[in-house]
Amino acid sequence: MMKRNLTTHHSATLSAMERQEEDEDRVKLFGFWSSPYVYKVEWALRIKGIQYDYIEENLENKSDQLLEYNPVHKKVPVLIYQGKPIAESEVILEFIDEAWKHHGDRILPEDPYDRAMARFWVRFGKDTLSPPIWKWFTTQGQEQEAAYAAAVEQLQILEKELDGKRFFAGEKMGLVDLSLGPFSYIIPIYEEITGVKLIKEEKLPSLLAWMDNFLNSSIVREHLPPMDKLKLRCQAIREAFLKNTN
């Protein structure tokens, strides 16, 4: 079973230099417990069977290390590979697939056109689908209704692309599944909090099934954020947004 090692570990039997080398060689991940971007990276590392040290950041008091490793964005996730940082989850996912090409399953397909399609759908998720979903969750009244309609429209496009497949990548999950994956637990939380269903069986049956396939996969079910804590956090976020617009 995959384990994260919380904070670094040292072996008493290695020399100081060997320890430093070993330490530098260990893959590290700076993260935050509720960040979906961090989870995408962690699932990818699990697909490849890569052991890593996890460092939980306090985003309200970021560590010097994080700021040194990601001075441009100052965000998580940041992956450390042989002492060198990689930031931006989409960039990290492709890196993991390339650096550990021969470990575990491929995250991106081999064929250039299929790779282009995967990258296209990742962008779709980020640029076209996420904004109306976020807007739906953080607004009310007419603005919320308009965002809901826009979100459903984009979800229908995704439904068509999925077309009854087990995962977007086919029989096994791939880049697009990892990228959209957090929606599989975030949308139900949003639905619970707003009291409105976004993904209805009659309209989006493939997506509904995909969410189930994703959550129940061996990679994902062993590593999900604490749902009760996450729900409270989401609730607080919605309340803060509604308060700001009043």
Place this chain on the structure above:
Amino acid sequence: MSAQKQQPVKLLTAFGSPFAHRAEVALALKGVPYELVHEDLDNKSELLLRHNPINKMVPVLLHGDDDDRAVCESLVIVEYVDDAFNGPTILPSDPYDRATARFWAHFVENKLSKPFWLSFWTDGDVQKAFVKEARENLAVLEKQLDGKRFFGGDSLGFVDIAASALACWLDAMEAAFGVGLMGNGDDEFPALRRWVKEYASHEAVKKCAPDGDQLVAYFVANKDKYRAIAKGVLQ
């Protein structure tokens, strides 16, 4: 059936589009023969709407005897061109270097792009804020360039292509909209200024860069359209 690499390539483009330029530079760099299909974005062709039904935008790359492979989104197209064809590499081969290149291309797309364009298409305090943000991000790029010839080192690569609007559009935009973004002194952003010259004088870029005067004329003629786009973005 002909080998995939030798099948015809079409690029749906529109004059003035820096995104279409990225795709074209990639093809030129790789030495891939291609046919340009010029779109009138106010009257989009059936070909464009069929192959990019979701975003309905240029560029679209069509590859194959029956246009059977359609690739959309400029940087996705650039990576496709790099993956699918032989020729000079656009992304480096080492995974960490590739990650670095992708990171900086993302930076240009996600942090620089919006304030860059909106510096020209807005006014008043809103504009001042975008100019400030754009210049801050230009400073980050300046530091990243760090005296190198190109962002990728000695040869033109992924980040250079992503940032191409800085080289080919900046002058025209500054002239058309009367906004000085990179400042007037030669001491401001010296590495970026040198890079602009390197980029613009590259063989592949010369084949497909838009004519500067035509670009100015285009943006002057379409000022209201772009100001309206900016308003739409800011809502």
